[in-house]
Amino acid sequence: MTDTVRVAAVQQPPVFFDREATIERACELVETAGRQGADLVAFPESYVAGYPGYYTPGPAADADEQSAYLLALQESAVRVPQDVEPLAAAADDSDVVLVVGCNERDQRPGSETIYNTNLVFDSDGTLVGRHRKLVPTFTERLYWGRGDDTDVVFETDVGRVGTLICWENHMPLARAHALHQGETFHVCNWPGSWGTGERYLEAERSTDCDCYPAIREQAFSANAFVVSAHAVLDPADVPDRFHALFESECGSLEWACGGSCVVDPFGQYVAGPVFDDRTILYHDCDLEKRxxxxxxxxxPGHYSRDDVFDLQASNRDDVVSSPDSPTPLSDLTDEDVALVSDRLEEDPDRIREILGALADVREDRAYQ
Structure with a gap:
């Protein structure tokens, strides 16, 4: 790792709801950033293949249009790792660490859940991390499931890279979990820049947007450089069949107006914020500042007071779509119960009763 790392925040539109075309565009942008000497490249929230929350279906929405939109989201979502192999190759070819947001499709049999996910590739193309947004914000819950992991910081060739998505950067415990793992860089990504209060979801082309205090605070608290990538999108970027949706009272692209920036470990802007422009924002980070x-x-060090405070994070590996996931309680066989019964010297029926109670608690917790 060198003393200076060039970071790049990509502020470019996707090919909306077109997975293959968006990945191809992302690879071209990675190549462009690599030619400009970038070591770390960050993309906006759910860049592949577009942030769906600019349109919020509901009682006022046309049912057929709503269904077509939801199906298009499903069809353009990515399967990890098979659909993102071109991104891995792009990171490898350009020798960059890459953080890219996507709509990730759950691969558990029978599931159609979509997650808001950030993927982290090391500079050799290895997929070193996947972080699913823990809590979809407000109406985003129409599109995404709740994240089921707590991996937020990953070891890379440019140092330890942490990432939180949008309003996760307002979650004190998620932020503390990231900064206490010793972030060199913190990547956050957003769907644009918006107003607050009565101006919520109107465009805000200034640092009055609620995201900017969170960006600066994470930089200062973690002694990290924050690379913040914000989306831009206008009607020309959206397929004709969806124009009516974004022109209705249920949709707006007004706040997809960018706002990307880089903040240093003192909490000061060193690049941006840049609004509206379709660009790649660069900054050379002097690591001595950390x-x-x-x-x-x-x-993370002398100000942590670990003797007073204790933060614990629980990975929910039981529900991550992975071939290595542990067996759910409901799938335990009679032979499994017999083994537990013998080990604990407990009646098999009592073991089944306990397992049933645990399964009920887990299900109740999932819906809280």
Missing amino acids: QLAAVEFDQ
Whole structure:
């Protein structure tokens, strides 16, 4: 790892709801950033293949249009890792660490759930991390399931890269979990920039958007450089069949107006924010700034007070769509119950009763 790392925040539109075309565009943008000397490249939230929440179906929406939109989201979602192999190759070819947002399709048999996911590729193309947004924000719950993992910081060739998606950067425990793992860089991504209060979901082309205090605070608290990638999108980027949706009272592209920036470990803007422009924002990060910032405020170190506070994170590996996932309680066989019964010297019926109670608790917790 060198003393200076060039970061790049991509502020370019996807090919909306077209997975293959968006991945092809992303690869071209990675190549462009690589030619400009970038070491770390970050894309906006759910870049592949578009943030769906600019349109919110509901009672006022046309049922047929709503169904077509939801099906298009499903069909353009990615399967990991098979659909993202071109992104891995692009990271490898350009020798960059890559963080890209996507709509990820659950691969458990029978499931059609979509997750809002950030993928992290190392500079050799290895997929080193996948973070699913823990809580879809407000009406986003129409599109995405709740994330089921707590992996937020990953070891890469440019250092430890942490990532949180949109309003996860307002979640104190998620932010603390990231910064206490010693982030060198924190990548956050957003669907644009918006107003607050009565101006919620109107465009806000200034740092009055609620995202910017969170960006600066994470940089200062973690002694990290924050690379914040914000989406841009206008009607010309959307298929004709969806224009009526975004022109209705249920949709708006107004706040897909960018706002990408880079903030240093002192919490100061060193690049951007840039609004509206379709660009790639670059900054050369001097890693000595992290050391200087930590002299004053070392939250992962002398300011942590681990003797007073204890933060625990629980990975929900039981529901991650992975071939290595543990067997759900409901799938335990009679032979499994017999083994537990013998080991604990307990009646098999009592074991089944306990397992049933545990399964009920897990199901209740999933819907809380």
